[in-house]
Amino acid sequence: MDPIGIIVRLQVQQSGLKVGAAPRRWYDPTPLLAVPALHLGASGVSAWDAQGERICDVHHKDHPASRNVRGRNGISIGFTAHYDAMRARFGAHLGDGLAGENILVQTDRTFGEADLRDGVAIVLQDGRAIRLERILLTEPCVEFTRYALRYSSDAPSDHSVSEALSFLRGGMRGFYASYAGEPATVRLGDPVLRC
Numbered sequence: 001m002d003p004i005g006i007i008v009r010l011q012v013q014q015s016g017l018k019v020g021a022a023p024r025r026w027y028d029p030t031p032l033l034a035v036p037a038l039h040l041g042a043s044g045v046s047a048w049d050a051q052g053e054r055i056c057d058v059h060h061k062d063h064p065a066s067r068n069v070r071g072r073n074g075i076s077i078g079f080t081a082h083y084d085a086m087r088a089r090f091g092a093h094l095g096d097g098l099a100g101e102n103i104l105v106q107t108d109r110t111f112g113e114a115d116l117r118d119g120v121a122i123v124l125q126d127g128r129a130i131r132l133e134r135i136l137l138t139e140p141c142v143e144f145t146r147y148a149l150r151y152s153s154d155a156p157s158d159h160s161v162s163e164a165l166s167f168l169r170g171g172m173r174g175f176y177a178s179y180a181g182e183p184a185t186v187r188l189g190d191p192v193l194r195c
Helices: 080-090 142-149 159-168
Strands: 002-013 032-035 037-041 044-048 054-056 075-079 103-106 120-123 129-137 175-178 184-187 191-194
Touching (some): 002 044, 032 044, 080 103, 080 142, 142 159
Antiparallel strands (some): 002 032, 002 103, 002 191, 037 184, 044 054, 075 175, 120 129, 129 175
């Protein structure tokens, strides 16, 4: 296995980040909640708030407004080097984690789909390694792309949006993953490796 880096951010999407009605939808990162630990299971990710209440990510199968697509997008993962590239293109307003991935890994390298085809492993604090598999590209949405461009929600899209969408493809926007093992808890600082 090839070391990638360590987990530097964990978060849940409490609700969808694309809001409003078409054609005037926009991207709102407000529902993102940073947490010190995530519970992973076959149905997706969840966490606990300061009051001890369980919070299911909007991509968890048990979320009342679940956006889980046939079990393929229950977990998402991104990389800090991708944020560095996005900030270089779009600006400093794209802080780490703003795209909504559950797990953000610190690394100096960018990754494409072929780089992660065999999955990734996370080494837990008890020494066990769990494996995230069936890694899929997270396709960028128009709403996030317009947010990255600081594009007015009232302005019609033009070639700059199309060009930005192309830039965000190929894994820049992150990846979805599946987990089929026993329930596990990942924490900040856990090492991540490429299988």
